[in-house]
Amino acid sequence: MERHEIEAFLALAQELHFRRTAERLHLSSGRISQTIAKLERRIGSPLFERSSRQVRLTEIGRRLYDDIAPHHRAIGEAFARAASAAHVGRDALRVGFLGPATGAVLSRVIGVYRDRHPGLEVRVTMEAPLSNHVGALREGEVDVMATMLPVEEPDLVTGPVLLREGRVLAVPSGHRLAEREHVVLEDLADRTVIHAASPAPAYWQEYHHPSRTPAGRPIHRGPAVDTVQAALTLIGAGLGIAVATAQAGQYFRRPDIVYVPILDGAPADFALVWSAAHESEQIRAFAAAARSLPAR
Amino acid sequence: MERHEIEAFLALAQELHFRRTAERLHLSSGRISQTIAKLERRIGSPLFERSSRQVRLTEIGRRLYDDIAPHHRAIGEAFARAASAAHVGRDALRVGFLGPATGAVLSRVIGVYRDRHPGLEVRVTMEAPLSNHVGALREGEVDVMATMLPVEEPDLVTGPVLLREGRVLAVPSGHRLAEREHVVLEDLADRTVIHAASPAPAYWQEYHHPSRTPAGRPIHRGPAVDTVQAALTLIGAGLGIAVATAQAGQYFRRPDIVYVPILDGAPADFALVWSAAHESEQIRAFAAAARSLPAR
DNA sequence: ATGTCTTACGGAAGACGTAATAATA
DNA sequence: TATTATTACGTCTTCCGTAAGACAT
Numbered sequence: 001m002e003r004h005e006i007e008a009f010l011a012l013a014q015e016l017h018f019r020r021t022a023e024r025l026h027l028s029s030g031r032i033s034q035t036i037a038k039l040e041r042r043i044g045s046p047l048f049e050r051s052s053r054q055v056r057l058t059e060i061g062r063r064l065y066d067d068i069a070p071h072h073r074a075i076g077e078a079f080a081r082a083a084s085a086a087h088v089g090r091d092a093l094r095v096g097f098l099g100p101a102t103g104a105v106l107s108r109v110i111g112v113y114r115d116r117h118p119g120l121e122v123r124v125t126m127e128a129p130l131s132n133h134v135g136a137l138r139e140g141e142v143d144v145m146a147t148m149l150p151v152e153e154p155d156l157v158t159g160p161v162l163l164r165e166g167r168v169l170a171v172p173s174g175h176r177l178a179e180r181e182h183v184v185l186e187d188l189a190d191r192t193v194i195h196a197a198s199p200a201p202a203y204w205q206e207y208h209h210p211s212r213t214p215a216g217r218p219i220h221r222g223p224a225v226d227t228v229q230a231a232l233t234l235i236g237a238g239l240g241i242a243v244a245t246a247q248a249g250q251y252f253r254r255p256d257i258v259y260v261p262i263l264d265g266a267p268a269d270f271a272l273v274w275s276a277a278h279e280s281e282q283i284r285a286f287a288a289a290a291r292s293l294p295a296r
Numbered sequence: 297m298e299r300h301e302i303e304a305f306l307a308l309a310q311e312l313h314f315r316r317t318a319e320r321l322h323l324s325s326g327r328i329s330q331t332i333a334k335l336e337r338r339i340g341s342p343l344f345e346r347s348s349r350q351v352r353l354t355e356i357g358r359r360l361y362d363d364i365a366p367h368h369r370a371i372g373e374a375f376a377r378a379a380s381a382a383h384v385g386r387d388a389l390r391v392g393f394l395g396p397a398t399g400a401v402l403s404r405v406i407g408v409y410r411d412r413h414p415g416l417e418v419r420v421t422m423e424a425p426l427s428n429h430v431g432a433l434r435e436g437e438v439d440v441m442a443t444m445l446p447v448e449e450p451d452l453v454t455g456p457v458l459l460r461e462g463r464v465l466a467v468p469s470g471h472r473l474a475e476r477e478h479v480v481l482e483d484l485a486d487r488t489v490i491h492a493a494s495p496a497p498a499y500w501q502e503y504h505h506p507s508r509t510p511a512g513r514p515i516h517r518g519p520a521v522d523t524v525q526a527a528l529t530l531i532g533a534g535l536g537i538a539v540a541t542a543q544a545g546q547y548f549r550r551p552d553i554v555y556v557p558i559l560d561g562a563p564a565d566f567a568l569v570w571s572a573a574h575e576s577e578q579i580r581a582f583a584a585a586a587r588s589l590p591a592r
Numbered sequence: 593a594t595g596t597c598t599t600a601c602g603g604a605a606g607a608c609g610t611a612a613t614a615a616t617a
Numbered sequence: 618t619a620t621t622a623t624t625a626c627g628t629c630t631t632c633c634g635t636a637a638g639a640c641a642t
Contacts, residue, residue, distance in 0.1 A: 001372075004607080064374060081359075082343075139337050333598080
């Protein structure tokens with residue numbers, strides 16, 4: 001009984017629907033099917049009766065659900081308590097960020113926080129990779145991350161938005177779109193767009209680097225990168241173009257790259273995010289300092 | 297909190313010793329160290345204080361242990377109950393085996409079982425691969441397996457021994473050792489010996505295909521195989537020699553292979569093995585039938 | 593010097609998504 | 618035909634052992 005099997009089983013027992021279960025766990029429905037099938041082979045009996053129209057718990061499945069659900073929850077809570085206890089009396093609040101503009105706003109938040117709480121220390125420890133932007137939170141390397149929404153993870157809390165940025169398209173100077181005053185998403189049709197490397201969740205990829213235009217025409221997935229710098233190198237080499245935030249135009253000015261505003265690009269919101277299990281007084285105070293800043 | 301992390305934590309909290317914990321879980325101590333380190337990073341605090349002389353639980357570690365140990369046990373028991381319930385009223389007892397001689401003894405056991413319980417059906421379903429010889433038990437594909445000891449798995453029960461076999465060395469007919477009346481393990485020194493493919497547990501490999509002679513001289517690990525037939529093909533091609541059981545001399549007679557008895561080889565015991573969680577009345581009856589046979 | 597825990601690295605098991613297939617209404 | 622669950626397959630993550638390193642007795 002692996003964790004992912006138990007969680008798939010419990011979720012399916014509640015949803016009684018493979019597709020909804022898959023969406024809730026951010027997995028594909030095929031995977032849920034295989035995970036449950038494997039569990040049933042090991043148990044030696046079906047846990048669900050399914051037709052293509054209905055899914056129901058069997059007697060053994062119902063009993064198993066009642067037996068393990070409270071214990072599974074209790075274990076989760078025990079880890080949360082341990083994580084919470086671990087962070088009381090921690091010396092410094094460790095903050096991570098994604099992208100240079102976020103870092104700039106962050107220093108203003110830190111200023112307010114330091115004024116209000118002179119005794120408490122803050123350390124900006126690291127810039128996150130584009131892929132796995134919340135990994136450092138999960139690994140316990142930072143306490144708060146200033147990163148790009150959407151973040152739809154049940155174990156993470158989304159705090160105040162620090163910054164809302166427009167979208168630009170980064171293209172090589174010689175590119176056909178480089179002359180334009182602005183573009184729309186439809187202009188991406190059939191082009192090769194650089195995107196974040198794979199550990200990034202699918203919903204995040206799709207939000208920031210859509211695979212289709214609003215009219216439904218395909219956008220080709222180009223090479224995957226971990227940093228904006230790497231993306232720019234590839235763009236300069238003519239290997240693709242990339243959707244970026246307006247801050248790129250200020251912080252990554254280069255002669256071989258042109259940034260063209262995307263009129264209908266979904267806005268990029270940057271917000272504070274932290275682990276629900278690790279939430280502490282210091283984190284709440286830091287979030288409060290962020291909320292007190294004038295909106296930009 | 298993955299299953300392997302929880303189990304490593306609980307075992308280490310009991311043993312307070314990395315090497316012993318590793319042995320208990322059939323893992324390397326380096327792996328235990330990394331698993332615990334990762335867990336501590338995620339929790340955000342050490343769970344153990346360790347010097348190279350002593351390992352102790354921290355306050356947070358102690359609390360976590362007390363919190364999750366009973367729930368972890370409860371979940372394990374719930375799965376065992378489900379597995380047990382799944383197998384009452386099952387139509388046929390599915391039996392697997394390893395090696396043709398085992399299959400032969402098995403048919404005598406089945407004869408006795410059928411005489412005693414005419415209403416109960418038995419199906420010999422499959423021959424197991426040399427690697428992963430108990431995998432079918434864990435996957436729920438068979439109920440009982442007649443296989444080679446040692447089996448040191450906490451979730452499996454070792455039943456009565458069906459057969460004890462001596463050891464032979466399988467060598468190509470032209471081989472220097474082919475002329476010998478018999479050999480000793482020391483003759484394997486510096487030779488290349490074919491062994492079972494990798495999913496087989498390390499203790500099983502070491503028992504059947506030792507990596508050193510009694511005097512400590514190395515025995516080289518040759519190619520890995522899944523079946524005796526595959527091993528013989530490789531031996532015939534001159535790619536190595538293999539330690540086998542005496543039954544091979546009867547069931548796999550070939551002109552290009554010679555079997556030479558190994559005087560001091562550890563005996564190969566074949567026994568019934570089944571899953572503790574799936575133990576049923578039928579399985580106990582089958583084991584009783586095996587015990588009633590005259591020893592060979 | 594020995595026993596202990598940790599770190600670095602290459603290989604392999606399996607979790608995962610995609611896409612084709614089957615079944616039901 | 619539309620919606621659902623299952624199966625087949627190739628990719629990629631990460632778990633794992635090996636072996637070298639660091640530290641203490």
